[in-house]
Amino acid sequence: MSDKKPISSVNDFVVRFANVNGSGSASANEMFARAILRHGVPVSPRNIFPSNIQGLPTWYEVRVTEDGHLGARGGVDMMVAMNPQTWDKDVAGIEPGGYLFYDSTKPMPSTKFRDDITVIGVPLTAITNSTYTDPRQRQLFKNIIYLGALSALLDMDPKLIEQLIGEQYKSKEKLLSSNVHALHLGRDWALQNLKCPIGLRVKKSDKVGDRIFIEGNSAAALGAVYGGATVCAWYPITPSSSVAEAFTAHCQKYRHDPETGKAKYAIVQGEDELASIGIVIGASWNGARAFTATSGPGISLMTEFIGLSYFAEIPAVIMNIQRAGPSTGMPTRTQQCDIIACAYASHGDTKHVLLFPEDPAEAFEFAAAAFDLAERLQTTIFLMLDLDIGMNHRLCRPLKWDDARQYDRGKIMTAEMLEEGRDFGRYLDVDGDGIPYRTYPGTHPTKGSYFTRGTSRDRYARYSEEGTVYADNMQRLVRKFETAQDLVPRPLQANAERPTKYGVIYFGSTSPAMDEAIGLLETRGHQLDRLRIRAFPFHSSVASFLAEHDFVYVVEQNRDSQLRQLIVNENGIDPVRLVPIVHYDGSPITARYIAKAIGDHQDHLKVTPLRKAVS
Amino acid sequence: MTYIAKPKFHHPGLKKNELGYTHRDYEGKISTLCAGCGHDSITASIIEACYELSIEPHRVAKISGIGCSSKTPDYFLGNSHGFNSVHGRMPSVLTGANLANRDLIYLGVSGDGDSASIGFGQFAHSIRRGVNMTYIVENNGVYGLTKGQFSATADRGSKSKKGVTNTDNAIDLVAIALQLGATFVARSFSGDKSQLVPLIAAAIGHKGASFIDVISPCIAFNNHAGSTKSFDYVREHNDAVNRLDVLVGRDPIAVDYAPGTVQVVEQHDGSKIALRKIDADYDPHDRLGAQTFLAKHAAKGQIVTGLLYVDPDAEDLHEHLNTIETPLNTLEADTLCPGSAVLDKINASLR
Numbered sequence: 014m015s016d017k018k019p020i021s022s023v024n025d026f027v028v029r030f031a032n033v034n035g036s037g038s039a040s041a042n043e044m045f046a047r048a049i050l051r052h053g054v055p056v057s058p059r060n061i062f063p064s065n066i067q068g069l070p071t072w073y074e075v076r077v078t079e080d081g082h083l084g085a086r087g088g089v090d091m092m093v094a095m096n097p098q099t100w101d102k103d104v105a106g107i108e109p110g111g112y113l114f115y116d117s118t119k120p121m122p123s124t125k126f127r128d129d130i131t132v133i134g135v136p137l138t139a140i141t142n143s144t145y146t147d148p149r150q151r152q153l154f155k156n157i158i159y160l161g162a163l164s165a166l167l168d169m170d171p172k173l174i175e176q177l178i179g180e181q182y183k184s185k186e187k188l189l190s191s192n193v194h195a196l197h198l199g200r201d202w203a204l205q206n207l208k209c210p211i212g213l214r215v216k217k218s219d220k221v222g223d224r225i226f227i228e229g230n231s232a233a234a235l236g237a238v239y240g241g242a243t244v245c246a247w248y249p250i251t252p253s254s255s256v257a258e259a260f261t262a263h264c265q266k267y268r269h270d271p272e273t274g275k276a277k278y279a280i281v282q283g284e285d286e287l288a289s290i291g292i293v294i295g296a297s298w299n300g301a302r303a304f305t306a307t308s309g310p311g312i313s314l315m316t317e318f319i320g321l322s323y324f325a326e327i328p329a330v331i332m333n334i335q336r337a338g339p340s341t342g343m344p345t346r347t348q349q350c351d352i353i354a355c356a357y358a359s360h361g362d363t364k365h366v367l368l369f370p371e372d373p374a375e376a377f378e379f380a381a382a383a384f385d386l387a388e389r390l391q392t393t394i395f396l397m398l399d400l401d402i403g404m405n406h407r408l409c410r411p412l413k414w415d416d417a418r419q420y421d422r423g424k425i426m427t428a429e430m431l432e433e434g435r436d437f438g439r440y441l442d443v444d445g446d447g448i449p450y451r452t453y454p455g456t457h458p459t460k461g462s463y464f465t466r467g468t469s470r471d472r473y474a475r476y477s478e479e480g481t482v483y484a485d486n487m488q489r490l491v492r493k494f495e496t497a498q499d500l501v502p503r504p505l506q507a508n509a510e511r512p513t514k515y516g517v518i519y520f521g522s523t524s525p526a527m528d529e530a531i532g533l534l535e536t537r538g539h540q541l542d543r544l545r546i547r548a549f550p551f552h553s554s555v556a557s558f559l560a561e562h563d564f565v566y567v568v569e570q571n572r573d574s575q576l577r578q579l580i581v582n583e584n585g586i587d588p589v590r591l592v593p594i595v596h597y598d599g600s601p602i603t604a605r606y607i608a609k610a611i612g613d614h615q616d617h618l619k620v621t622p623l624r625k626a627v628s
Numbered sequence: 629m630t631y632i633a634k635p636k637f638h639h640p641g642l643k644k645n646e647l648g649y650t651h652r653d654y655e656g657k658i659s660t661l662c663a664g665c666g667h668d669s670i671t672a673s674i675i676e677a678c679y680e681l682s683i684e685p686h687r688v689a690k691i692s693g694i695g696c697s698s699k700t701p702d703y704f705l706g707n708s709h710g711f712n713s714v715h716g717r718m719p720s721v722l723t724g725a726n727l728a729n730r731d732l733i734y735l736g737v738s739g740d741g742d743s744a745s746i747g748f749g750q751f752a753h754s755i756r757r758g759v760n761m762t763y764i765v766e767n768n769g770v771y772g773l774t775k776g777q778f779s780a781t782a783d784r785g786s787k788s789k790k791g792v793t794n795t796d797n798a799i800d801l802v803a804i805a806l807q808l809g810a811t812f813v814a815r816s817f818s819g820d821k822s823q824l825v826p827l828i829a830a831a832i833g834h835k836g837a838s839f840i841d842v843i844s845p846c847i848a849f850n851n852h853a854g855s856t857k858s859f860d861y862v863r864e865h866n867d868a869v870n871r872l873d874v875l876v877g878r879d880p881i882a883v884d885y886a887p888g889t890v891q892v893v894e895q896h897d898g899s900k901i902a903l904r905k906i907d908a909d910y911d912p913h914d915r916l917g918a919q920t921f922l923a924k925h926a927a928k929g930q931i932v933t934g935l936l937y938v939d940p941d942a943e944d945l946h947e948h949l950n951t952i953e954t955p956l957n958t959l960e961a962d963t964l965c966p967g968s969a970v971l972d973k974i975n976a977s978l979r
């Protein structure tokens with residue numbers, strides 16, 4: 014008997030599935046999330062998975078959120094506990110008044126439950142065993158059976174789930190009907206044996222609108238297709254492999270010459286990250302749009318080549334899907350921890366352009382823009398995603414493309430221009446923006462060829478170790494980086510309702526949690542202006558924002574507050590005025606966490622009288 | 629100035645090839661390598677081969693890693709684009725360049741340090757992918773640019789300049805290339821122009837991965853410690869001379885000998901290598917035979933030279949990837965971008 018009133022909530026709760034990796038639960042769990050979307054209710058799912066293939070625990074969390082909060086919330090209202098190994102931890106994680114759903118085929122001692130939660134037992138194994146004889150079928154259909162039972166408990170419309178099953182098994186009639194059958198097995202059992210629905214309910218709504226549901230990695234790969242990437246070289250690493258895999262799939266669909274059937278792209282799985290970035294640099298040097306996708310350890314290996322790209326001024330696009338480091342760290346957990354490593358990658362004085370998309374829609378836009386930027390600036394552009402956006406489905410605005418858009422191929426000296434007698438110095442700053450002209454190999458029989466090298470050279474690409482020549486070149490690279498400031502996506506500012514001396518800076522996947530945290534902080538009486546940084550180099554509005562506020566919180570998902578370090582370093586600001594708010598346990602940052610950390614600091618500053626704290 | 633430009637005047641009577649180019653059109657900057665370095669002889673052979681093939685110089689992309697050998701692309705085909713990349717990574721850069729534009733000729737130049745140590749992996753993988761290129765290793769058994777350390781092709785038992793004995797086994801790049809499925813494999817000697825020029829020409833003409841290992845003596849660092857002729861010794865004993873002065877007068881080693889015979893070549897330091905030119909009736913279409921032949925003669929301390937293996941019907945990476953004939957670097961948004969209508973459909977499928 015519960016000694017706490019069961020949670021009662023419509024369209025606003027968190028369900029977490031605890032499964033064993035390899036049990037085939039992923040597609041059933043994802044279908045659960047999609048089914049809620051089909052009710053017109055936004056969801057924000059997250060995959061929490063181990064860095065091995067079979068046997069270890071895995072969780073899938075679905076935040077049902079009528080208000081459309083897409084960050085992680087923290088806490089679990091209903092636990093679907095399908096993994097005996099993690100039972101104790103899973104049960105402990107349920108919010109007071111929450112629900113525990115479990116397979117009641119084998120009785121559990123009462124000590125295994127809690128008094129303040131509602132326990133819902135469904136004899137899943139018994140039902141599957143009495144229906145199926147094949148062991149794999151038993152395992153797979155058990156997942157669909159619990160989906161059916163949940164649909165009854167949460168008052169979901171079974172037609173919408175049937176529709177999804179129909180889409181999944183479009184031309185496979187047998188699989189379709191057997192899945193629908195399993196769904197109803199679970200649903201009917203629950204309707205007949207349990208009190209349905211429970212306090213948590215899904216009610217039809219219209220809050221999803223025209224938004225789409227897509228993983229960041231897939232969106233970024235699509236951005237590469239739309240952005241005109243023709244060469245992709247990569248080496249498998251979690252959580253970035255699905256970028257290359259999605260790029261391959263998209264290319265196979267959209268990039269074959271209709272007449273010959275030949276590919277308008279080349280994808281090479283390199284022997285390692287060194288080769289992958291080498292291929293990208295070689296292809297870009299020769300005028301193709303090329304990219305690689307990797308994660309932290311790959312970035313470490315690529316740094317020598319990144320320095321070459323910077324100094325020899327060769328375009329390159331690197332998509333870094335960040336995971337928890339250092340070293341192998343936690344390969345399947347999320348972080349934003351490669352900011353410094355990428356901003357200053359390689360030896361000597363280097364600086365690189367970083368783009369920070371907040372969601373798949375921006376991942377798509379920024380990925381496409383990265384190729385324009387790389388060619389315009391003739392340097393490496395990093396698209397900084399992380400596992401949280403990269404490998405999870407996110408609700409986001411539909412992807413958009415302007416058909417009139419042409420690719421910005423940057424400053425290319427053509428054979429005609431050379432013929433006209435234009436002065437070609439590979440490293441000559443003709444326009445004062447620090448960006449020189451380049452020629453593609455093979456352009457002209459007698460003009461415009463040059464030798465590309467990572468060693469110092471003069472404005473005409475002639476090898477030189479003269480100190481002044483070297484310094485001249487390094488200065489021009491600084492000018493070029495300044496030019497980049499106005500080419501990259503600008504920060505977005507949102508001001509509090511009332512004027513405030515306090516601001517908060519954040520970026521990337523922290524965005525939805527931050528948006529929600531602002532609301533929580535307001536209820537605590539704290540007003541903050543917000544600045545979402547979308548790129549490095551920092552636009553001048555970052556400095557203005559810093560100047561306008563006494564204290565600025567910098568919220569990020571790493572231990573050392575790397576973005577803050579970068580801001581301090583690049584803006585020469587007094588570090589005391591930048592308050593680090595960090596979260597780095599590998600789980601995505603939550604609104605609750607941010608609101609508490611900032612709220613406590615604000616209370617401490619006694620900026621506003623303490624109001625009734627609501628957390 | 630730290631570069632040396634070549635005077636531009638031509639002798640009016642210079643011979644012209646089919647395209648009307650003279651030898652000078654295939655030259656580059658003046659070499660800054662030690663006088664007598666085998667690498668310069670290879671440069672000369674590349675120039676000769678390109679001239680004879682009547683290649684348009686600017687249609688060649690010459691790509692290298694880091695090392696004395698990797699500097700040489702600056703010394704030939706002055707009108708073509710060169711890329712002196714990073715140590716050991718020429719193959720990946722060349723692979724990328726080749727993917728971007730299949731219409732150019734790709735010449736990869738590397739050293740034994742570059743290819744057999746730090747770049748061993750990239751060497752192997754570019755060969756196994758069948759990148760359409762001519763991959764030349766200028767093999768001197770030492771790290772020239774970093775002053776004489778052993779490279780991985782140095783023979784076990786050989787001595788370094790400092791008198792240290794090499795206890796590691798040597799890597800035979802030719803044997804590896806054969807094993808990896810290279811479709812054109814040859815070995816030559818920098819001083820044997822009559823053999824090297826046609827080999828380079830044939831390699832350029834070959835569609836697929838061509839590999840040529842060229843033995844190329846290093847004048848500066850293959851001499852024994854204690855030698856009174858060594859650069860260090862002379863520098864220490866004669867303050868008035870600089871490195872170039874000391875080395876001037878050392879002629880590059882040249883040989884000319886008949887197929888099927890063995891020629892013993894004395895290097896600058898007095899050490900000797902036995903080169904065996906393969907017979908005219910040797911069958912270069914038999915990969916297994918080539919491997920056995922190589923191993924048999926290696927056991928006798930002989931280095932086999934010549935075209936060891938060729939597959940005339942080889943495919944290249946572009947064929948494996950089924951890429952279009954048009955160079956990828958010329959494609960623009962109109963052919964590459966699926967457009968907004970497709971994107972609308974994609975959006976619809978994601979709801």
Ligand SMILES: Cc1ncc(C[n+]2csc(CCOP(=O)(O)OP(=O)(O)O)c2C)c(N)n1
Nearest residue numbers: 694695696697715739740741742771772773
């Ligand atoms: C990452 C890295 N490590 C080391 C070096 C130093 N380095 C420059 S050239 C070279 C060896 C060159 O040897 P080889 O390829 O045999 O060419 P050679 O000079 O003998 O022609 C080395 C080790 C470097 N440039 N980069």
Ligand code: SF4
Nearest residue numbers: 662665696772846847
């Ligand atoms: S050090 Fe050796 S390899 Fe380098 S240029 Fe001199 S002779 Fe040639």
